[in-house]
Amino acid sequence: MKLPSSFYAPLAIGAPEPLRTLPIRLERMVHFVPPHLEKIRAKIPDLIGQVDVILGNLEDAIPADAKEAARAGFIELAQGNDFGQTGLWTRINALNSPWVLDDLIEIVAAVGNKLDVVMLPKVEGSWDIHYLDQLLAQLEAKHGVEQPIQIHAILETAQGVKNVDSIAQASPRMHGMSLGPADLAASRAMKTTRVGGGHPDYGVLADETEQGGERAFFQQDLWHYTIARMVDACASNGIKPLYGPFADFSDPAACESQFRNAFLQGCLGAWSLHPSQIDIAKTVFSPNADEVAMAKRILEAMPDGTGAAMIDGKMQDDATWKQAKVIVDLAKLVSKKDPERAALYDV
Numbered sequence: 218m219k220l221p222s223s224f225y226a227p228l229a230i231g232a233p234e235p236l237r238t239l240p241i242r243l244e245r246m247v248h249f250v251p252p253h254l255e256k257i258r259a260k261i262p263d264l265i266g267q268v269d270v271i272l273g274n275l276e277d278a279i280p281a282d283a284k285e286a287a288r289a290g291f292i293e294l295a296q297g298n299d300f301g302q303t304g305l306w307t308r309i310n311a312l313n314s315p316w317v318l319d320d321l322i323e324i325v326a327a328v329g330n331k332l333d334v335v336m337l338p339k340v341e342g343s344w345d346i347h348y349l350d351q352l353l354a355q356l357e358a359k360h361g362v363e364q365p366i367q368i369h370a371i372l373e374t375a376q377g378v379k380n381v382d383s384i385a386q387a388s389p390r391m392h393g394m395s396l397g398p399a400d401l402a403a404s405r406a407m408k409t410t411r412v413g414g415g416h417p418d419y420g421v422l423a424d425e426t427e428q429g430g431e432r433a434f435f436q437q438d439l440w441h442y443t444i445a446r447m448v449d450a451c452a453s454n455g456i457k458p459l460y461g462p463f464a465d466f467s468d469p470a471a472c473e474s475q476f477r478n479a480f481l482q483g484c485l486g487a488w489s490l491h492p493s494q495i496d497i498a499k500t501v502f503s504p505n506a507d508e509v510a511m512a513k514r515i516l517e518a519m520p521d522g523t524g525a526a527m528i529d530g531k532m533q534d535d536a537t538w539k540q541a542k543v544i545v546d547l548a549k550l551v552s553k554k555d556p557e558r559a560a561l562y563d564v
């Protein structure tokens with residue numbers, strides 16, 4: 218076992234000190250772009266003001282013959298723009314692929330000081346994080362990178378779900394995790410052909426009644442168990458859970474419902490794969506103004522966070538105070554980036 222005292226030691230001589238607390242950043246949506254397409258790269262300056270995170274995707278959805286162009290396109294877009302408070306991430310290819318080594322070597326060399334997070338797909342266990350952790354430290358040392366580049370794992374294999382706790386605590390570089398429902402469905406041999414969302418056949422049939430008649434069928438959430446496991450693993454290790462992709466762009470209501478279930482369960486954001494999903498994510502992952510108003514009343518009624526208070530007939534205590542604090546803190550963070558919502562929240 219690695220000694221606790223060496224957990225925070227840099228893994229290469231000259232690499233930056235690992236972070237002890239995560240930077241506080243708004244990450245309501247991680248907006249995916251295919252960096253090999255010039256017309257997409259041309260839109261980056263506009264996108265920077267609209268989204269919380271821009272991610273250059275190098276993995277699935279990028280054709281094999283465009284992998285090098287996507288890597289070069291990512292470097293170009295990273296060098297050519299000032300991202301300000303907007304996060305810059307990349308999703309590298311899987312660790313067993315022919316592209317990943319060059320993805321890391323070339324990207325850290327060229328733009329290591331601009332890159333916030335590397336998203337690692339198909340993570341199976343802590344060993345994948347350890348490998349990437351060591352390699353990033355070597356590259357950071359070689360190229361004089363000043364802040365450690367963080368790792369965000371995709372939870373998208375059955376083995377990964379089984380090992381989710383040890384993945385979450387594998388390194389101080391861990392930023393968080395996203396659910397990858399498409400690969401996870403394949404890995405589990407689920408009988409679906411979708412990327413996120415529910416399935417009309419997955420549900421509960423109401424009992425038969427003496428009166429007979431049609432029995433109601435209630436569709437259930439296929440992802441509830443996995444999201445709950447991911448949220449517990451992340452929350453207990455102080456890292457961030459995000460919901461991943463929802464690929465049916467023709468059904469914004471279903472996308473919003475999937476995002477909202479994840480938000481209510483503890484996720485802080487989701488991926489946007491299409492510009493129409495940016496506003497859905499903003500709506501869902503920014504707290505509701507009525508909820509913020511109620512949370513402010515709870516905090517005001519219990520200034521030191523202890524004891525009990527009655528508000529509109531509902532008892533409040535230390536536990537509701539803590540929930541209220543989560544909402545008000547999030548509202549403050551959103552207010553810094555989003556003037557429209559700042560006016561609604563008044564925090």
Ligand code: GLV
Nearest residue numbers: 373397398399400
């Ligand atoms: C995302 O990568 C997924 O597989 O759902």
Ligand code: MG
Nearest residue numbers: 277373397400
């Ligand atoms: Mg995937």
